[in-house]
Amino acid sequence: xxxxxxxxxxxxxxxxxxxxxxxxxxxxxxxxxxxxxxxxxxxxxxxxxxxxxxxxxxxxxxxxxxxxxxxxxxxxxxxxxxxxxxxxxxxxxxxxxxxxxxxxxxxxxxxxxxxxxxxxxxxxxxxxxxxxxxxxxxxxxxxxxxxxxxxxxxxxxxxxxxxxxxxxxxxxxxxxxxxxxxxxxxxxxxxxxxxxxxxxxxxxxxxxxxxxxxxxxxxxxxxxxxxxxxxxxxxxxxxxxxxxxxxxxxxxxxxxxxxxxxxxxxxxxxxxxxxxxxxxxxxxxxxxxxxxxxxxxxxxxxxxxxxxxxxxxxxxxxxxxxxxxxxxxxxxxxxxxxxxxxxxxxxxxxxxxxxxxxxxxxxxxxxxxxxxxxxxxxxxxxxxxxxxxxxxxxxx
Amino acid sequence: xxxxxxxxxxxxxxxxxxxxxxxxxxxxxxxxxxxxxxxxxxxxxxxxxxxxxxxxxxxxxxxxxxxxxxxxxxxxxxxxxxxxxxxxxxxxxxxxxxxxxxxxxxxxxxxxxxxxxxxxxxxxxxxxxxxxxxxxxxxxxxxxxxxxxxxxxxxxxxxxxxxxxxxxxxxxxxxxxxxxxxxxxxxxxxxxxxxxxxxxxxxxxxxxxxxxxxxxxxxxxxxxxxxxxxxxxxxxxxxxxxxxxxxxxxxxxxxxxxxxxxxxxxxxxxxxxxxxxxxxxxxxxxxxxxxxxxxxxxxxxxxxxxxxxxxxxxxxxxxxxxxxxxxxxxxxxxxxxxxxxxxxxxxxxxxxxxxxxxxxxxxxxxxxxxxxxxxxxxxxxxxxxxxxxxxxxxxxxxxxxxxxxxxxxxxxxxxxxxxxxxxxxxxxxxxxxxxxxxx
Numbered sequence: 001x002x003x004x005x006x007x008x009x010x011x012x013x014x015x016x017x018x019x020x021x022x023x024x025x026x027x028x029x030x031x032x033x034x035x036x037x038x039x040x041x042x043x044x045x046x047x048x049x050x051x052x053x054x055x056x057x058x059x060x061x062x063x064x065x066x067x068x069x070x071x072x073x074x075x076x077x078x079x080x081x082x083x084x085x086x087x088x089x090x091x092x093x094x095x096x097x098x099x100x101x102x103x104x105x106x107x108x109x110x111x112x113x114x115x116x117x118x119x120x121x122x123x124x125x126x127x128x129x130x131x132x133x134x135x136x137x138x139x140x141x142x143x144x145x146x147x148x149x150x151x152x153x154x155x156x157x158x159x160x161x162x163x164x165x166x167x168x169x170x171x172x173x174x175x176x177x178x179x180x181x182x183x184x185x186x187x188x189x190x191x192x193x194x195x196x197x198x199x200x201x202x203x204x205x206x207x208x209x210x211x212x213x214x215x216x217x218x219x220x221x222x223x224x225x226x227x228x229x230x231x232x233x234x235x236x237x238x239x240x241x242x243x244x245x246x247x248x249x250x251x252x253x254x255x256x257x258x259x260x261x262x263x264x265x266x267x268x269x270x271x272x273x274x275x276x277x278x279x280x281x282x283x284x285x286x287x288x289x290x291x292x293x294x295x296x297x298x299x300x301x302x303x304x305x306x307x308x309x310x311x312x313x314x315x316x317x318x319x320x321x322x323x324x325x326x327x328x329x330x331x332x333x334x335x336x337x338x339x340x341x342x343x344x345x346x347x348x349x350x351x352x353x354x355x356x357x358x359x360x361x362x363x364x365x366x367x368x369x370x371x372x373x374x375x376x377x378x379x380x381x382x383x384x385x386x387x388x389x390x391x392x393x394x395x396x
Numbered sequence: 397x398x399x400x401x402x403x404x405x406x407x408x409x410x411x412x413x414x415x416x417x418x419x420x421x422x423x424x425x426x427x428x429x430x431x432x433x434x435x436x437x438x439x440x441x442x443x444x445x446x447x448x449x450x451x452x453x454x455x456x457x458x459x460x461x462x463x464x465x466x467x468x469x470x471x472x473x474x475x476x477x478x479x480x481x482x483x484x485x486x487x488x489x490x491x492x493x494x495x496x497x498x499x500x501x502x503x504x505x506x507x508x509x510x511x512x513x514x515x516x517x518x519x520x521x522x523x524x525x526x527x528x529x530x531x532x533x534x535x536x537x538x539x540x541x542x543x544x545x546x547x548x549x550x551x552x553x554x555x556x557x558x559x560x561x562x563x564x565x566x567x568x569x570x571x572x573x574x575x576x577x578x579x580x581x582x583x584x585x586x587x588x589x590x591x592x593x594x595x596x597x598x599x600x601x602x603x604x605x606x607x608x609x610x611x612x613x614x615x616x617x618x619x620x621x622x623x624x625x626x627x628x629x630x631x632x633x634x635x636x637x638x639x640x641x642x643x644x645x646x647x648x649x650x651x652x653x654x655x656x657x658x659x660x661x662x663x664x665x666x667x668x669x670x671x672x673x674x675x676x677x678x679x680x681x682x683x684x685x686x687x688x689x690x691x692x693x694x695x696x697x698x699x700x701x702x703x704x705x706x707x708x709x710x711x712x713x714x715x716x717x718x719x720x721x722x723x724x725x726x727x728x729x730x731x732x733x734x735x736x737x738x739x740x741x742x743x744x745x746x747x748x749x750x751x752x753x754x755x756x757x758x759x760x761x762x763x764x765x766x767x768x769x770x771x772x773x774x775x776x777x778x779x780x781x782x783x784x785x786x787x788x789x790x791x792x793x794x795x796x797x798x799x800x801x802x803x804x805x806x807x808x809x810x811x812x813x814x815x816x817x818x819x820x821x822x823x824x825x826x827x828x829x830x831x832x833x834x835x
Contacts, residue, residue: 028464028468028707029426029468030421030468031424031425031426032450036419036420036422036469037419037420037421038419038469039417039418039476042417042420058772058774060744060773060774060775060794062397062398064397065397068454068481068483087444087445088447089443089445090442090444092442094485128423142423150778155780158778158779169768283758283761283765284765285765352770378825
């Protein structure tokens with residue numbers, strides 16, 4: 001007994017001293033589900049972030065940042081069944097904290113806390129989920145999320161269309177190959193379930209099952225609906241007819257005429273919005289396949305060229321004005337280059353504009369500005385006003 | 397965030413100029429990785445709850461993860477920077493508004509090299525960054541762990557009290573000598589005589605000359621450790637002269653720095669302009685002291701030759717020296733400056749696409765698509781029929797420099813009016829696929 005007591009005391013003392021005794025520790029691993037990024041990986045990451053952030057900025061988004069942990073109560077009740085995957089911090093006598101699970105709940109907390117009603121923001125940061133690797137095959141527990149959100153009351157579908165435009169731009173620029181963006185609407189889904197005879201209280205669970213169609217064939221999905229979720233075979237078949245439909249604005253039109261679907265006010269509202277969305281998407285030019293752009297290695301915006309001989313001095317004066325105004329411009333290192341060569345250089349380098357000086361234009365005090373790709377031309381009065389306007393458009 | 401981006405760009409630019417690459421590590425480490433590395437500060441580490449898996453803690457700095465990374469990947473030489481957030485359960489009442497989550501901006505050189513050259517480069521980098529950030533005048537205090545230990549030894553401090561007395565000396569940047577001495581004698585059990593002797597030394601500051609003097613000092617010269625440190629300080633200053641940064645560097649014997657793992661040179665940069673305190677929500681907890689409000693250090697670091705060896709199974713050492721930029725303090729200073737001097741833009745939009753009349757949304761969306769396709773940063777209001785005034789107001793508030801105004805007459809004529817928001821000057825551009833490219 002006494003020995004046990006003394007041993008217990010010593011163990012307690014040892015525990016108190018903890019690891020502060022400078023012993024060698026041979027811990028050489030990162031926490032499960034996390035990893036370091038070496039310099040090569042960081043360089044690739046930087047490139048991808050720059051592309052994505054460039055797109056967000058082009059659309060006028062600002063960025064925010066939030067803490068890596070939130071009050072536990074902020075995250076409670078927001079993630080349903082996934083809540084068990086949240087990392088909690090130890091209770092060390094202060095507030096109870098948890099690591100953020102996504103960037104959306106913190107965003108909502110930020111908006112409410114600062115009484116913000118309108119914002120277009122992007123947020124790129126790591127989030128934390130205690131996923132079980134056996135279940136999710138090598139998914140990381142710490143990983144980046146890259147969110148873009150538009151908050152605020154606006155006219156219908158314009159911000160929604162811009163989000164899709166942004167996805168289109170990013171996936172095109174990242175050059176990952178061909179892609180498709182699938183679009184649907186919660187109201188159309190619910191309306192569809194209603195007119196197919198799905199009981200109200202089964203909407204969400206049937207929705208989960210329909211969601212598996214990207215991984216499982218229809219037969220298995222139908223089986224789950226009927227056998228596991230208790231749906232009638234008739235209702236399942238009707239759903240089956242609808243979920244096989246894909247299309248564009250034309251499909252939305254057809255469904256608005258569909259005898260069954262049109263009975264649901266919800267579905268009709270969703271379908272009208274889909275039509276409106278597609279009309280904006282057409283204006284945004286994202287209903288077609290995107291074409292690959294030539295990768296440029298320089299950023300020259302204007303080639304300064306001449307149509308006749310002996311104009312080098314004039315070209316150099318003009319290019320100096322452009323450079324002074326911060327415009328990226330080039331001129332050929334040749335006293336009397338042929339116009340064709342200069343234009344060829346533009347095509348090869350991907351220079352979008354060429355300012356062509358000619359004797360007549362010099363007499364008239366104008367400069368011909370040509371769009372290389374289309375050959376369309378405009379005459380600009382050559383003065384400092386024009387140059388500064390051109391430059392201003394360049395400056396952030 | 398816009399201010400942060402600017403500051404990061406300046407700092408990263410400097411690191412890259414000195415040839416550094418970057419890495420990233422997870423926000424939490426195994427608890428055992430962090431144990432035993434931070435001395436008395438260990439109580440400030442955030443632990444994660446035991447949820448049935450590994451015991452984890454949030455990283456306290458970027459240096460220990462770096463050492464773990466080097467040992468794990470058997471790296472012997474690297475010059476790396478790492479910018480990320482770290483976590484410390486500081487008591488705001490003690491440290492006047494310090495945050496518990498904050499950015500650190502680390503630059504470290506790992507590897508066996510000739511003495512003091514990488515150490516000098518670290519100081520050169522601090523000097524460059526603080527100069528470029530335009531924060532006003534600054535000083536970089538320099539000392540050496542061996543000089544401190546040597547000093548303690550010759551002043552009669554028992555060996556086992558070195559680290560704890562070191563922690564107390566570290567408080568001299570915030571507390572007056574009387575209070576520091578009181579803690580040494582009353583709380584740490586040091587003799588008053590030893591404390592007084594320490595008090596004489598820690599009031600000394602100078603340059604290479606002070607190192608010279610101390611090498612001749614009867615007491616100090618008795619310590620081999622201290623002499624090694626003093627010789628290295630001399631060598632350091634010779635390199636700093638070549639790097640042209642001696643104007644701001646001071647050899648200061650009161651500099652101690654609380655972390656356990658420093659083995660050689662240590663340094664800390666402070667801004668000399670008092671009164672610019674960081675903005676804090678815990679301001680009411682920070683009791684005002686007799687001293688003027690100091691902004692605290694904006695950079696700190698030193699040499700730590702033994703840390704990587706603690707991780708390596710064979711105890712293989714990789715000598716390291718580095719610096720951490722206190723970027724949060726820099727942010728708050730610049731945020732205050734921004735309020736006074738200039739409006740900081742939060743977006744980079746170049747052109748606002750606006751309409752002078754109703755029913756022009758379709759035309760605006762077509763035009764903005766051309767602009768986006770051409771890579772121009774543009775915005776349009778999410779409203780079918782916004783008033784021109786609202787659109788112009790938005791430009792003013794967001795600092796958007798140009799507005800492209802569509803109107804019915806212009807559409808008929810096939811032109812677009814481009815207005816410079818600040819001056820109201822306008823020009824008409826022929827609107828076809830041109831416009832995007834031209835702007």
